[in-house]
Structures are given as structure tokens and as C-alpha cells.
Amino acid sequence: MxxxxxxxxxKTKTGKSPEDFKKLAEEKGFLQNGQLVKSAKATEITNWLKEDFDLGHGHAMAIYATFKGKTE
Structure with missing residues (x-):
């Protein structure tokens, strides 16, 4: 895939785009000014995405990758 x-x-499952997730991650303290906070761990972020949005591990990692700047 x-x-x-x-x-x-x-987007189909949650109705949210990567930008929407970035805004939510800022509210949670994982991002600041669009950048990952050094203390934020990938596992913390993926667990949040799995629990709150029912994403699988691969999908949660894809959102995490967008937080790190990946666009493709």
C-alpha cells in the first residue's frame, strides 16, 4: 500500500486529514509550532492515535510520519 x-x-475512516491530526497533536502537546516536541515518543503518539481514532499500527505510523515531515 x-x-x-x-x-x-x-481520511475515509476518521474524516480527518494530516493537518487535522497536527492540530490535535499540538493540543495534546506532541507538536509545537508544527514540529515534534523532543520529549514526544513515537509509541506515545501511535498509542494515542490507536486508542482515540481506532487506527491500526501502520496507519498510526503514517500519521506520525507526517508529523516528521513525510509527505509521500
Whole structure:
């Protein structure tokens, strides 16, 4: 599955885009000014995405990758 397919499936499932998740992550303290906070751990973030949005591990990692700047 391509990266874009992951993002499209997440949007279909949750109604949220990577930008929406970035805003939510800022509210949770995982991002600051669009950048990952050094103390934020990948596991913390993926667990949040799995629990609150019912994402699988691969989909949660795709959102985490967008937090790190990946777009493809």
C-alpha cells in the first residue's frame, strides 16, 4: 500500500486529514509550532492515535510520519 493510500484510508475512516491530526497533536502537546516536541515518543503518539481514532499500527505510523515531515 502506498503512503498516499494510507492517508486516504485514514481520511475515509476518521474524516480527518494530516493537518487535522497536527492540530490535535499540538493540543495534546506532541507538536509545537508544527514540529515534534523532543520529549514526544513515537509509541506515545501511535498509542494515542490507536486508542482515540481506532487506527491500526501502520496507519498510526503514517500519521506520525507526517508529523516528521513525510509527505509521500
Amino acid at each position: 502506498s503512503f498516499q493510500a494510507y492517508i486516504d484510508n485514514i
